[in-house]
Each structure stands twice: as C-alpha cells, then as structure tokens.
Amino acid sequence: MKKLFSGLGTLLKWTVGVVFLLVIVAYLAGVFEQKIEPGQIEQGSVEEDACDQVAEPILVSEPRIEQIPGTIAAKHETTISSRILATIEQVLVRAGDVVDSGSPLVILDSRELETRELQAEEALAASQAQLKEAETEFARSQNLFDQGTIPKSRYDTAESGYRVAQANVERAKQNLEEVRVSQTYARIESPISGRVIDRLAEPGDTASPGVPLLRLYDPSDLRLEAYVRESLASQINRGEEIQVRVETLNKTFEGKVEEIVPQADPGSRSLLVKIALPETEGLYPGMFGRVLIQTGTEERLYV
Template sequence: MMRKVLAPLVALVFLILMVAWMAGVFSPRIEPGLEPLPAPALEASLQVRAIEQPLYESVPASVRAKEATDISSRLLARITAIQVRAGDSVEPGQLLIELEQSDLRSRESQAAEQVRAASARLLEAEQNLRRAQDLIQRGVLARADLDRARSNYDALVAEKAAAEQALEEVRTAVSYTRIVSPIRGRVVDRFAEPGDTATPGTRLLSIYNPLTLRIEAHVRESLALSLENGQPLVVEIPALGIELPATLEERVPAADPGSRSFLVKVQIDYDSRLLPGMYARLVVPAGTETQLRIPADRIARMGQLSLAWVEVRGRAERRILRLGDEVAPGEFEVLAGLASGDRVLPVPQQ
C-alpha cells in the first residue's frame, strides 16, 4: 500500500524539479538592465538626422499641340486631289485639297453675263436720263417723264449691284474649292481620298504645329490650387526615358465636377522626338515630410533584420529598424525604430 502512494509522489516531485531546472531556478541570475557604455563609445555616437524633404506627386498627362486645326470643306463637292499625306510638313497658304469646280465655274459665267447685261441696260438708262434732263430744261418734256427716267436708272443701278454681289459670291465659292493650310505645321492624318464627296464640317485633314507642343494634365484640386502661372515644374516622358524642364502656362479656373480636378497646361521646350498624344507624367510639388536618415555603417544585418544600437541614458540599447530606400550615398531612410534626436552607436565588434 505504501509503495502505491510513494511511486506517484516521487514521480510528481521529479517532474516539478525538472520544470524548475528548465526554468533556470537553479542557475545564477543576471540582473536586468544595460551595461554602462565606455566613454569612447559615447563620443562616437551620431545623432539621427531629421531632414525636411519635399514631396512630389506624378500626375498622368498627355502631349498636346497648342496650335492644331482640323481641315474641312465649306462646300458639298467631290474631291479631285489631295496634295499631302500624314507626316508631311506644310506652310501657311500651301494648297492641300482641290474640289470639283465645274458647277461653280458655270454659275460664275452666268453671274458675269448678268453683270454685263445689267451694265448695258444701266448705260442706256443713264443716257435716257441725261436726254430727259436736257429736254426738261428746254421745256419740251413733262416732269413725269423725267421722274420715270430717273426711277428706271435707279432700279438698274440696284440691279447691277445685286448682279455684282452674286458674281462675288460665286467667286468666293470657287475660292473654297482650293483648300489651303492656315498654319505652318505637320499633317497628322488625312481622312479622305480623291473621289470622295466632301461635306461641310466633315474633317478631311488634321494638322498641328510641332513648335507649340505642351503638356496637359488633370491635377487634383488640393495640389492644383497651390500652383501658380510661371512656376517651374518637371515633366517625365516614359516612352523616351527623359525628363524635361517645364513652366506652368495656364490653370483652367474651373474644376471638373466629376473628377474634382483642374486642367493644367504646361509649356515645354521643343523636342523633335515628341508627338501629340504621347503619355507623360507631370511631377507636381505635394508639400514636405520629415525624413530620418542614418549612416549605413551604423546598421547591422542579421538575416532579414536591420539593427542599430542607440544610447539610452548612458547605456546601449538594441533597436530593430524598418528601413526605406538609400536616399543618399551611404545613408538610408529610417521608417520605424528610431526617433529624431536619438544617438546611434557604432555597430559592436563580434
């Protein structure tokens, strides 16, 4: 009976002793706290740098031409010739498109004949009026006949003026059959071919001036309101891998109610590699932030951890850091683990 009681009791005591041994009850204890740092280590500490760093935001943008135009016809007529193709350079006044003129030329001839007929009748009426005036002075013609001659003359003057205006109208319409370039530039595309019928308002050619390319972007209102005309900015062209200096030319003084953004137009220098419609990024100032920096030689790497030793009341304390990018040669941004004013010690020698 005694053995049955002692066996479990001994086992329980043995188990308690094993747990106490594993917990370090029988091992000498080290007092908590940090060991004082030697004087040379304190002198070698560096204060964490807090720098006010400007922030920037990249806004999607597009390359646009300030001076661009779509060429269309004022007449309903068949296209007889198109002198340019996409990519061609044009000068002001250069012939671009010719339209059929046969109907208009026929109307021009008719209008010219009407002018000549009215001129002949007017010449006859002028002679009759002079003759009537001479006869009235002699007293052999009634006043009513003179009034009738003057009325006929005035009517023919008006008729001739109307015929001349009709002739001028037809000649103006004939001039519309020769469509010329209004600007110096480059043809983007052509949307018709000879034989097609041109209708008023229908786009036939698209032209832009490469010297007037600029950047247009919709900037959110919190950033756009801080921009001023003439402010220097930076534009990135990802397709070309380049950055261009730019100047704010215009901020449209009304926001888009859908996107709550302002249209911003930015002037850039001429670059032959740029084309309308290319994707760009407008780099816009977005305030400042406080950035903590630490030298790379004060950072220890243990696996995937970044460590630093910080002076705390004359003692060394190890901190786990979360680092950002290398913001300067030999300096990293500290996202977490340090505060402004902390003094970082050299990495201890193993």
C-alpha cells in the same frame, strides 16, 4: 641472426617514437602556424574592419515627389474644311506629314465655279448695256421735262429705270467678285505650319462647308494637361518651372506652368493644370505623361 633482427626492430621502434614525440612538441610550440611579419595586419582582421565600415547606416534627406498622370495635347489644333460644295479632286497630304503655312492641302473640282464665273461676266455685261440705255433715256427725258414737253410722271419713270439699272450693275459686279473669290476656295491651303493628324477625306468625295477634311496641329506648341488635386494645385504657380516625365521617350522635360483653370472638377476635386513643353521629336498629342511635383522632403536610411 634472430638476435640481430630483434635488436634492429627495437631500435626502429625507439626511433619512430622519438620522431613522433618531436613532432608533437613542435606543433605545441607553434612551429606549423602562419607567422605575421612585424608591421603587417592579419587579412581576416582587415576584412572584418572593412565590413564594419560598409555596414554603417547613413541617413539621407531626399525630396518627396508626387507623380500626377496627364495627357499631351496640342495648344493649337486646326480643322480643315471646305467653304464650298464641290467634288474633291486631290488630297495632297497624309497623316504625319509636315506642312508649311500656305502649303496646298486639298484641290476641289472648279469646273462649276468656272461656269458660274462666265455666267456672272455675261450678266455684268448685260446689266451694263441696260444701264447705258437707261442713262440715255433718262437724259432725254430730263431735257424734254425741262422743256415742258413731257409730264413729270414720264420723267420719274425714266429716272427710276436709270437708278434700277445702276443697282443692277453694282449687284452684277458684286456677284462676279464673289464667284471669283469662290474660285480661290477650290484650292485649300494650310493656315498654319504644322503636322497632319488625320486625313478624313479622299479624292472623289464631296466636300461640304463645315465638314472636316483634315486635322492639323502645331508640334512646336505642345503641353501636358493634368488634373491636380486641390491641395496640391494650391502649391503650383503660373510661370513656375516643373518637371514632366514621358516614359515612352524615356525623357524628363523642364516644363512651364502655362495655365491653371480656375474651376475645380466637382467629381475629383481637382484643377486642370496646363504645362507648356519644349518641341521634341517623337512627342505627339495623346501621349501619356506625368507631372513630377515636389511635396517636401523625407529622411531615408541607407546601409
């Protein structure tokens, strides 16, 4: 029995040794390596080629842009004030409101004007009555003077009184007309179609001639004003189209150079350039913008 087990152990050892030897031979022969079919390319090679192609540098010519800061401004801005001294009854608009030309803005207390009109009418009626009396006296004096019954001094007095009465009537008519015109000033209307910037007065305030009540601007006529250094301003021409960037709106506009003020600022050595902008919702005076000016081209290397 012991001999039997000893023989089986020896056989098993030989079998394991042979199998191990065959595995080594197969590995050396490349049996366990990945095979590539004819016509196929190894994946690693393709990826390396692709990486080589992407990494190739490219030289690109691009415009060189200089950005000049500026401020949006209204070309036409109007200050509304009263022509007469009166109490404000109503202010019909607020900041931000859009108005048409001729729209009522402010209503003033017109009671004093109405009283003045009544007084002017009474003064005119009185002067006309005096003129009628003076005319009658002058006509009578002229007849008596022609007949030689009164001296020339009396005739001259009657004539002078008649001329004065005529002048008084004309003066009374003019005064009445002025009062009636003043009554129209109690209703302040918008001289332009635009938008209200500021409301500077409230009902109950006293409106005085020349004191601002409202400020308006025309939103269809905005422009960007920027100070451009002398050397760069010399490259800009009036009427030229130029780009303007407003970051708040995230928009770039095609503007048109409207004016180049022919006087340099001695401190900054720059010229004021005004660029007209298209009407745009959300674009207001005072906003920040940039003028984009191409100063040439530059080469850039991209990988």
